[in-house]
Amino acid sequence: MAAVLMRFVPSSLGPAAVQRSLSFSSSAAVRAISLSPTKPLPEKVKIVEVGPRDGLQNEKTLVPAEVKIRLIDMLSEAGLPVVEATSFVSPKWVPQMADQEEVMRGIHRKNGVNYPVLTPNLKGYRAAVNAGAKEVAIFGAASELFSKKNINCSVEESLQRFEEVMTAAKQDGIPVRGYVSCVLGCPYEGKVSAAKVAEVAKRLYSMGCYEISLGDTIGVGTPGGMIEMLEAVKKEVPVQALAVHCHDTYGQALANILVALQNGVSVVDSSVSGLGGCPYAQGASGNVATEDVVYMLHGLGIHTGVDLHKLMDAGSYICRSLNRRTSSKVAQAACKL
C-alpha cells in the first residue's frame, strides 16, 4: 500500500521545494530528502573575532601594545560583538602576548562588546581578572598527543586544571568559553574520532562553559567530516552553545562554516585579515578571514552587526603594521591590501 511520506518541511522553503520533497514510495522519499535545497540558516550569526589573540599569537612579527590596542578599538567600532583581546599565558611560551596587562588596561571597551582572554590555568586567570578581564576562555584538545605536545599534559589533566579556573570564575561571576582543538584532525594523531570531540565538549560544557568553540586546528576538515563531528557533539551539547573555529589552511573554511550553519550552529570564530599562519605547515595560511566570512553571511541575508568597510579598515591597519599582505580575498578584491 503506497503511503505518502513527507518530512517536516521548514517554512522558509518555497512551494516548488516542498513539491520536490513529496514522494509516493519509501525509497524515493529518502532520496527526495537528500535533494532538498539549502537547509534553513540562522537569521543571526555572532562573530567571535580572534585576530588580536589567535591571529597575532601566530604571526612571526611582534607588534607593540599600542598597535594591538588600536586594532582592538577599530574592531570594536566595526560592530563585532566579541573581540578576543589577549592571552594570559606565560610570555616564555608566547612572547607575542607578553603585553597582556597593558593591552587589557589600554583598550576602549565598547558598550555591549565582550573582550574574552585566554587563561590556561588559575595563575593566568587571577592575572587576567586583576587586569580587568570580564570573560575568560580555556583551551582543551580532542587529541591526547596534541594536548601533551601543546600544553605538556594529558587531556584529563588539562580538564582538571580548568576545573580550578571554572571554580574561581563561578565565584567571581565571570563567564567562561571553552575551546576544543583538533576537532577534525590532529597534526600528530591524524584522524580524530567525533566521539572523542563530543566527550571533551561535554566535559567543558558540564563544567560550566557557556559556549564551546570547535576548532579545526590544522584546517584539514571538509564538509562531510564537519557534519559528522557536529552530529556527535550535538547529542551532548545544545547546538546554541556551539561555535566553529575553522582554519583555512586547505581552503575549506567557508564551506565548513556553511555546513555548520546548515546544521544549527550560529557562532563563528574568525580573524581579521586571516591573521595567524599555521604553526604546523610553514607558509600555509591559518585562521579564516573575518572579511570573507562576513561577506558570505551578508550574501546569505544573515545579520552579523558587522560593518564590512570598517572591518576592512581594521584589516588594512594591522597588515600595514605587520608589513604583510592580507589573507582576506574580499580585502584583496576591494584592493585594500
Added chain:
Amino acid sequence: MGNVPTTVKQYLDCGTLVGDFPWSSWLLEEKKGPDVRSFPDFVKIVEVGPRDGLQNEKEMVPTEVKIQLIDMLSQTGLSVIEATSFVSSKWVAQMADHTEVLKGINKLPHVRYPVLTPNLQGFQTAVEAGATDVAVFGSASETFSKRNINCSIEESMQRFERVISAAKQAGIPVRGYVSCALGCPFEGAVQPTQVTKVVKRLLELGCYEVSLGDTTGVGTAGSMAAMLHAVTAEVPVHTLAVHCHDTYGQALANILTALQMGVSVVDSSVAGLGGCPYAKGASGNVSTEDVVYMLQGMGIETGVDLSKVIEAGEFICRALNRPTNSKVARATKA
C-alpha cells in the same frame, strides 16, 4: 500493515509520524555517518587551467610549456581539459598558438579536450587543427556581452547557432558557457530569470551542457542558491555545471551549495591559474586542488589523483614564476 492512511497531511512532523506508526522509522532513518546523501556520488571536474587560466595570466607561456601542462593534467585522471581557444590572437595574445597546442598535445582516449570557438571561423580552424569538442561563450548581461565580445546577447546567440549547426554536422559536441551568472562587473546584480533565458537558449540550440560562470566571483551561497533555484525550475540539473571564481573567497562554499542542489559538474583551474581582469591583484579561478580536496574529503568520486594535480600545478607555477593560488598545494608543500 495495519491502519496506514493512504495520504498523510502536508507538513506532518516525521516525529509524529514515527510516534503513530513506529514501523515507519526504518523508512525515515538517516544513513549512519555524515549526511553525504545530500551530495552527488560523482562529480565531473572540467579543468580550465590551460585555457581560462593561462588566458588570464600576465606572463606569456611558450607552446611547449602549455603542451607539457596539458599532458601532465591528462595523467591525473581528469576527464575534461579545456586545451585552448580559437579566438583571434589580436584579442587574446596568450592563445595565439592554439593550433600548435592542439596538434602538439598527447590526446588520451578517455580524456576530452574542448576548445573555445567564438564564431564559425574559429570553429573551422579548430576542426582543421583536430578539435573534437568545442565550447561557446554567452553572457547573462548585455553590457558584459557588448564589452567582452562586442555584440548583444542575441547577436552572440546567432553566431553560436552557426557554430552549433556546423558542429552538429561534424558530430562535434558543444558546451555552452554563461558568464555573469551571479553578477556583472558593469551591471551589478543579474536576475536569475535572465540567466535562465540564456541557459535555455543555449540548450535549445544544441549545447549538451551549460556552465554557469560567476565571472567576478561576487556570488555567495545565497545568490548561487537563488540562481540555481530559478534555472533548475526550467532545465534539467544534469545539464548544468558551475564555474566559480574565488575572487572573494566564496568559490568552495558556492560549489558546495550547487552540489546540494544537484549540480555534479564543476569547472576549476589547476593552481588557481588566471587572475581576475576586473579586480587588480585579486584572484580568479578556483583551484582544482582545493576543489578535489573538498570532494575527496566528502567521499565524492572524481577519478582525479590529487597529488598529480599538485605536481602539474607546481610545474606551471615554476614556468610562470608565480606562487600557487591553491591553499592545498601550499599546505602540502609547506
